[in-house]
Amino acid sequence: MSTRVVVIGAGIGGLTSAALLAARGAQVIICEKEAWVGGKARRVAVDGAEIDGGPTVFTLREVFDEVFAACGAQLDDHITAAPAEIVARHAWDAQGHLDLYADPLRSEDAIGAFAGADAARGYRNFRLEAQRIFNVLEQPFLRGDKASTPFPMMRQIGLTRIGDMLAMRPFDRLWDALGEHFADPRLRQLFGRYATYCGSSPYQAPATLMLIAHVEARGVWLIDGGIHALAKAIAGLAEKQGVVIRTGTPVAEVMVKGGKASGVRLASGEMIPCDVVIMNGDPNALAELRLGRQASYAVPTVPPAKRSLSALVTYAHAATEGFPLTHHNVFFSPDYAREFAEIAGGRPPSDPSVYLCAIDRPAREADNATLPKGQRERIQIIVNAPANGDNHPYPPEEIEQCTKAMRNSLARCGLIMEEAAPHIVMSPHSWEGLFPSTGGALYGRASHGWAASFQRQGPKTKLPGLYCTGGATHPAAGVPMAALSGLLAAKVIARDLASTKRFLPAAIPGGMSTRSATTEPTA
Known part of the structure; x- marks a missing residue:
């Protein structure tokens, strides 16, 4: 059976x-x-x-x-699916933007033009460090069995590879480690944002999370x-x-x-x-x-204190003007530390960073012509928020206040979005409804410490x-x-x-061999 x-x-x-x-x-x-x-x-x-x-x-x-x-x-x-040429476009104000590319050399040149030769060298060193961390952790951790302590993973890496173990930098904070590579606070902020990919604060997450930058550098794809x-x-x-x-x-x-x-x-x-x-x-x-x-x-x-970030997410069918959107866009807060302090205090940020996915825009420079004025496009907008949706209802007036703060952040960087556009907003309370017992946390447990x-x-x-x-x-x-x-x-x-002899020995990617679904019947 x-x-x-x-x-x-x-x-x-x-x-x-x-x-x-x-x-x-x-x-x-x-x-x-x-x-x-x-x-x-x-x-x-x-x-x-x-x-x-x-x-x-x-x-x-x-x-x-x-x-x-x-x-x-x-x-x-x-x-x-097609590979993205532009990984993401980043802005801090209306004076310009910085693109990261699938080609790391293009990213290096762009960073150099944006912040100087020292910043380009810092990016090169950062990229190499992120790659090393990923290479060390891919098999024993990302693809390995779950362990409750680092010691089984350390044994798998090999006790003779002490340099690789130290290279993971688990005891250094990401924000501090980025300061070793980037003097420009904007770049520190850009690469610190990778902590939010797993719902964490760059001020509390370990420097190990630099590996996320390498994951993205290996290729970003757009799926129809x-x-x-x-x-x-x-x-x-x-x-x-x-x-x-x-x-x-x-x-x-x-x-x-x-x-x-x-x-x-x-x-x-x-x-x-x-x-x-x-x-x-x-x-x-x-x-x-x-x-x-x-x-x-x-x-x-x-415990609630261990939850990852939640988010206020806006889905809009809206016309935009003033900023040259690509597929993935990030508009940064002028005070990143205050943004995460407000979230840690249980409040949505008053002047947030904003991620905007312009779904209809390809991530290729040659195809990013400005849309006709007034033409609506599909947009998803994410603002980080505390995971308190199980005890905080987020009434309409608070949603409106948060939406206004989001629009102000976009406008600071030159992007104006249609005021009367049809839209839906999901709050941490909404996410708790979809995913109970999370408070709206979208990433499980935060990667802090x-x-x-x-x-x-x-x-x-x-x-x-x-x-x-x-x-x-x-x-x-x-x-x-x-x-x-x-x-x-x-x-x-x-x-x-x-x-328990209830299953035949087999192979599943990552360690065991499976029988072929094309040559043997399934249940």
Whole structure:
């Protein structure tokens, strides 16, 4: 009899683990409470336009190539993607902007023209340091088993490579380390922003997070249809392996029998027995009894103080003028320290930095002609905010105040957005509604301090048969990291089942060999 698996949630991690396990013969059902697949990688309808509702940056595409290959398929047959020439455009005022490019030499030249020769040399050294950190951590940490302390990872790196261990800089703060490379505070701010990719403050995050800059430097891709199209492609891949995806199907309880997970009870009352349950959502929902008392002890609670950033996200169909937008744009606050101090104090920033994704704009210089005056385009705007959505309602007047602050930040840099444009705003309170027990935190646990990365929930829980995956688990937040968590969960589950002779030995990308989905039947 094939192993029966129920996945709670159809986010990137859950879809990935489901596809890989089904390709090995498991009978897999995904129960998703919402009407869509992809979790945060959704689309939002505004004024008849479909706007990317979640992550917009696609990196480390080789991870997804591995997932599709393990299922006997090719990623390029399921999505249409093109590399971005301009990684992002950055502005601090209306006097100009700085572009970073896929070509690091072009970025170096641009930084030199923007801030001088010393800044260009600083960028070159920073880029090399970020690359070294990534190379040291890719196999033992990003693709490795979750450990509660750094010592297993250090053993895997090798005790003779003490230089590499020190190069990770876990005890240095990112903001301080950036000061070694960049005297210009604007550049320090630009590269400090990478901490927010995992929902953290550059003033509290370890310098290890410099590796994110290298991840982006390896290539940023634009997908037709956005990241949601990628999620749909993985869902289609999973279904071809025999996975059953049930949307609009909330799970009320993880059932336990004989000291192990034995199935799920749906909100409708239907029971689905199984051998393995995978929680593809914030693990804190388990700890806070959202899925029943019997499973609540399986993971530790994440205290509110340990939560990552939330966000005020505006989806707009709007005309703009005055600033030459590209696909990814960042408009920086004049006082970064105050911005994060206000967030730490539980308040949205009064003068925020703003990320703006101009969805209809390609990330190529040759194609960035100004749109006709008055023509509306699809826009997603993100402002960092505290994850207090479970105890703060964000009434309309506060949303309006935050929107005004966002517009002021854009205007300071020369971008004017249509006042009467149709739009929707998601607050931390809105995110808490979609992702309960998070307070609206969009990245799981914040990466503050050297030990934070080891405190993220791994695939195994204290309850046998119950596993976790997704962007709130190991190794980190973000689209490729969520997929890596799915890879790891599938690998650990296969290993655990093989040890009880319930699964044949196999290979899952990152360590084990799988049977070919094209030559052997699936469940």
